Amino acid sequence: MQTARAWAEIDLDALEHNLGRIRARLEADARADPSHTNARPPRILLVAKADAYGHGAVAVAHRALRAGVAGIAVTTCTEALELRRAGIQERLLLLGTILEEEAPTVLELDLEVEVPSLEHFRILERAAGRRGREVRVHLKIDTGMGRLGAVPDEALELVAAISSSHHVTLQGVMTHVAAGRGIADPTGREQLSIFDHWLNQARERGWLAPTVEVHAGNSACILSGAGGRYDTVRPGILAYGVPPGPEWELTDYQPVLSVRTRIVALRSLPTGATVGYEGTFRAARDSRIAVLPIGYDDGVDWRLANRGYVLIRGRRAPIVGRISMDYTTVDVTDHDPLELGERATLIGEDGDAVIRIEDLARLTESIPHVLLCSIGKRVHRVYLGQERGSSRPRVSAEGPSRAR
């Protein structure tokens, strides 16, 4: 960390705290939902695609599994391979779907995989049949997302085909909700009512064993109160302590990630001097500028130029001039004299001040998911609170032990 120009601090205790909050919410909603048929609160499959939204999938998965999640969801075989190589033997669900040539890897790594169409079912059946293996699948129903999934009628055919297959086992049935407000949005409610209607039809025809795991809940669904309805949920962004959209204000979750760097140069520029490419900032007074060795390759959004700010000694320093590939320049004229090597915070807390990723999303007209995923490879991931010498799950099936 001392030698890193820029680093991300990943607070794994905060991750565990957030998983505890999610679990408490699911328990409360499962109790309150009269349509919920399970006595058990839903299981959590933590979504850790895209390197756990930039947090580092291996460390996140290890800690989440120790905290009691049922499995990890990723998107690509490469991501799954990384987790298996890191010794993770628990359930891995491949979200989305696969190309035909990926089917052998799915079998080798013992992945569960979404099946969105009859063609994908056939690919998996052929691959599993050839190896005399079984593959567990989650039938994906498109209830309005319009991306992957079988429309309800196709899905009835598909579930029938799966139930007569020798090599493909129906592990789950799932859908994905498009609205950032989940069921607080009418389209979200509509999607889940299409899903419920489909589930009833499939059950009436005897194609859904009680052991089949039903799931729909992403972060927005959980926050909007739909998390307790089915057997399993798939939270991503919420587990990282970040709201899934601008509608949500999180009060009892903790951001897991902070991004920091250190001042690499300090400049004094006279009135009228310009800073950065294209001279988009011109000093209106004699100014002191701190140069930070972090740029858009590291995930500093280009749109923060002359708009964003960082925190140094607990107070804001406005970003001036364009963001470069490797550098960001900030105005520290109003700070007490600073020294080379001092810490600057781009995301996270510094003293009493804080910059949340959702603040940056608002400033850049982006969404937190995008900003998290753009944190670059050069930013070292530093894990805090990782090991405390206990492998005992602290979030038990009975409930979170650290719920507040």
Ligand SMILES: *Cc1c(COP(=O)(O)O)cnc(C)c1O
């Ligand atoms: C990414 C993803 C999720 C998690 O979404 P969040 O909004 O981050 O909670 C859940 N399900 C599927 C299918 C996904 O692709």
